[in-house]
Amino acid sequence: MPRNRRPKKNQTARPRSAWGTVIPRFDENGGIIAWQVRYPNPLAPGKRVQRQFKPWQELDARTWLEEEKHLVDLHNKGIAEWKHPTQRKKDKLQEFREQEQRHILFRDYVAQWESNYKLPNGGEIAGGTRRNLKLDIRHFITDFESLRLSEITPLKIKAWYDKPHPEGQWAFRRSCMRFKAILESATKPGLDGTAPLLQFNPFIFPIPPAPRSSRIDVSPVTPRELMLLAEAMPEYTRLSVFLSTLVGGLRCGELCGLRVKDIDLDGQTLHVRHSVNRGSMDRGEIRYSRTKTESSIRNVHIPDALMSMIRQHLHDYCDMRLPDSPVFVPRRARIMSQTTLEEQFAKARVKAGRPDLTFQGLRASHATLLMLRGGTLREVMNELGHTSEKVAIRYYQLTVVEHQSQIVDRLAQEFMDE
Structure with missing residues (x-):
């Protein structure tokens, strides 16, 4: 018999139960340090279920064994399914959590x-x-x-x-x-x-x-209005209205996220790779972030007419030695915020006599004007980084009344001439 199971002097060994056992565990000096209870697992022959109690919990140990015997008897009679005490404890905890929820x-x-x-x-x-x-x-x-x-x-x-x-x-x-x-x-x-x-x-x-979206009724910006908008913008962000209207229909966040390395002057290509925000919790300083959608990542052509303007802007306001430096350099921050650029544009559009315009309106103007000049829907969607035809048609193709009248007149005239 192992040492820790041997009765000491003046101690009597506890009789084994006919079904399970309550076994005392002793320390080196013969003092009881625990009561170990065991009984056969009714679901796994040859294995035992056991639990240990504190030295002063002999009565609790024997009571627990009797309760377990009752549960096993109910199982053997087909009255109630027996579960391992550990599983019962988990189920009880789960039930408590569900009740709490x-x-x-x-x-x-x-x-x-x-x-x-x-x-x-x-x-x-x-x-x-x-x-x-x-x-x-x-x-x-x-x-x-x-x-x-x-x-x-x-x-x-x-x-x-x-x-x-x-x-x-x-x-x-x-x-x-x-x-x-x-x-x-x-x-x-x-x-x-x-x-x-x-x-x-x-x-x-x-x-x-x-x-009905109010954006649908906004007419595209005209060349004269675009010039008035540009003149009303601060010089260091003036280029933004041209890029939004004539190059890729850039969103405000995409404009703020532009870096020097995103403009390929030799290839006349502008790479849209980032937007800006204040992090996932909308707190902290402005930082570069992913674009609105995966399809917003795109390469767009820089027209010849804007090349000299872009070169001049990069020369006057950007550090060309640092490819990661911003294209639109803020006065007091590291990265231009959408709020700052939108506030500047809000003042400029009033001065230009187009208080209904937003950067989204310039983006829609870009899509509409491309279509009027022969661009296909697929080309316009690629230019703006869209995957949904429904969105492109609903929000980014504005109605130009004069153009609509002209094509109706032309259609009728062609039929009458025949």
Whole structure:
């Protein structure tokens, strides 16, 4: 018999149970240091289930053995399935977690959902996207934040859905989409196998249709207006309006992300490789980041008419010795921010008599003017870095009334001449 199982002087060995055992464990001086309980595993013949108790827990050890025997008896009689004590402990912990999740407050669930929000490819979202996400959530969270997730019903959602929404139609539509997506995620099993928190999605109402975009009615910029815009911009960012209108329809963030090495003067090519933001949490200093989409990475032709202007800008405002230095050098920061460039443009467009224009409007002008001069839809999409024909047609091909009238007149005249 091993030393730590030998009864010491004045100690009596405990009798073995007919089914399991409660065995004392001794130290070198004969003192009990633990009680070890064992019994046969009913699911694995030849193996034993065991548990150890503290020296003062002999009664607890024997009570546990009797309780385990009862569970095994129920299993052998086909009344209840026996599970290993370790598995039972895991199941109990899992049940506790699920109960805790079922009582989670809506605001806490939304916070979890937002922190785990990813791009469809699993990548981190940009800072601007996270900012928009927070804005969308803000429009409905105050009405539901004190409720448990399970307390949100279609009736309560309808009260929010039907009330006035001063944030506007676009914001209301986006909020509905976010709200529905959040609740839908609660109807799915957890990644750890936990049961869904909701049996069905209580957001049963239709997503409002997309309102007509005001951008559709904006007319393309004219050559005279472009010159007035350029004259109203600070000299060190004047080139930006020409690039957005005549070279690739660059977005504001793409303009800010341009570096000296992105302009190939010999090959007359501009490489769009980056945008800018403040990081995934939309905090901190401006930094270079990925473009809006993968298709936004593109190479666009620099027209002959702009070559001298670009050369002059690079000579006057850029450090050509450093390929990574920015094309648009800010006055007080390392990298130009979209906010700064947009504020400059906002003042310039008023002076130019086109307060309706934005950098997005210049981008749409570029697409429209290319089409009017014979560019194909595929060429325009490549120029702007688009993959969706629907988006390209809806938002980036503006209607020019005079041109539309001219082609209708020309069509009719050709038929009448025949």
